[in-house]
Amino acid sequence: xxxxxxxxxxxxxxxxxxxxxxxxxxxxxxxxxxxxxxxxxxxxxxxxxxxxxxxxxxxxxxxxxxxxxxxxxxxxxxxxxxxxxxxxxxxxxxxxxxxxxxxxxxxxxxxxxxxxxxxxxxxxxxxx
Numbered sequence: 494x495x496x497x498x499x500x501x502x503x504x505x506x507x508x509x510x511x512x513x514x515x516x517x518x519x520x521x522x523x524x525x526x527x528x529x530x531x532x533x534x535x536x537x538x539x540x541x542x543x544x545x546x547x548x549x550x551x552x553x554x555x556x557x558x559x560x561x562x563x564x565x566x567x568x569x570x571x572x573x574x575x576x577x578x579x580x581x582x583x584x585x586x587x588x589x590x591x592x593x594x595x596x597x598x599x600x601x602x603x604x605x606x607x608x609x610x611x612x613x614x615x616x617x618x619x620x621x
Contacts, residue, residue: 501518533581537580540580556579
């Protein structure tokens with residue numbers, strides 16, 4: 494009998510075999526990891542721009558860029574002079590620590606962020 498609710502792993506495990514369910518589980522894990530990395534890299538660019546704009550500080554590029562880059566014109570991967578994208582690592586570890594504290598802490602932080610966004614909108618928009 495197929496479960497009414499559950500993850501893709503549950504459905505595949507019930508309808509196919511264990512190996513297919515294992516493949517689906519690893520595919521989902523890879524998908525979630527890539528999504529988290531993409532979001533962390535995007536937020537890293539925002540944080541870098543924010544720090545440069547507000548504090549007028551030019552940060553060291555070796556710790557803010559990825560060690561591997563992509564050239565759009567030649568369509569090739571190239572090595573940069575960077576060590577690691579430190580901001581991305583800090584963001585990913587901070588969000589992981591927040592999730593480890595549980596749903597209540599995550600909900601409180603989310604509420605604080607929403608209030609902050611509303612205050613920013615009210616302060617910096619004239620027409621509201």
